[in-house]
Amino acid sequence: MVLKGQQIVSGSAALFLMAMATAANAADTQVTDTSWKGDIELGIVTTTGNTETKTINAKAKAKTEREKWRHAVFIESLNSSNQGNTTAKRYVVNGQSDYKFSEHNYFFAMVNYEDDSFSGFDYRLSEALGYGRRVMDGAAVTLDLEIGPGARQSKLDSGGSSNEYTLRGAAKLAWKVSDTSMFTEDLSSDVGEDVTITKSVTALTAQVNGSLATKITYTIKNTSDVPAGIEKTDTETAVTLVYSF
Secondary structure (H helix, E strand, C coil), X not given: CCCCHHHHCCHHHHHHHHHHHHHHHHHCCCCCCCCCEEEEEEEEEEXXXXXXXXXXXXXXXXXXXXXXXXXXXXXXEEEEEECCEEEEEEEEEEEEEEEECCCCEEXXXXXXXXXXXXXXXXXXXXXXXXXXXXXXXXXXXXXXXXXXXXXXXXXXXXXXXXXXXXXXXXXXXXXXXXXXXXXXXXXXXXXXXXXXXXXXXXXXXXXXXXXXXXXXXXXXXXXXXXXXXXXXXXXXXXXXXXXXX
16 A cells, blocks of 8 residues: 555644654653554455455554553555456554543544545545543443544545544443453544544454454444445445454
8 A cells, every 4th residue: 555645644743643752752751561552453255256256354453551641553454356346445544642631531632544445535634633531441341532623634536625624523432341352332423514424333352362353343434425426324344353462
């Protein structure tokens, strides 16, 4: 995947995240374990004979939890073809940093880049800053709520572009169902001046052995205003193998 630099992050967002990362290193000198942990997902479905299809779904996520800071990076790639013709092609890069100024409250900065060849847009870049609170912080269940202003830059396949201010709201639920299974729900809505994008990602992960697990994910994405000939709502069901590190 090759992404042009000016399409990934705007100058202001890049400078902001660089400043946050620098401050994080200074603020967390007292924390000994600053290692990154994460997982890699891969799902491949191929059929031959009367029907020739191929779908490759790959994701990677890494995060670190420190005394005052929490950082997370997410990358996704989806490619699907039918009879040799591409039917789906999407790349997503997301990064978020949280500054925890009290036990359950934090400020966040988020940057999201999405390139979906079948959405009618060449790419979409979103940034948001805001306030978050961990309203549930139990041993088995955590729930974070976030809200804050942002901006979105979109480029149409036709060559046009649009820039708009947004208001972001998000909810992140993690429930440890058992020692070997985890249920998560990530819900977000970016309300813009012209377009509102709402996304729900529901997932159930079950550990198979050691660092290996299987994961079932159901995703719903709704875009309030789309180019002619494009559906407003997309759904996706994925079954992947997960390796944690």
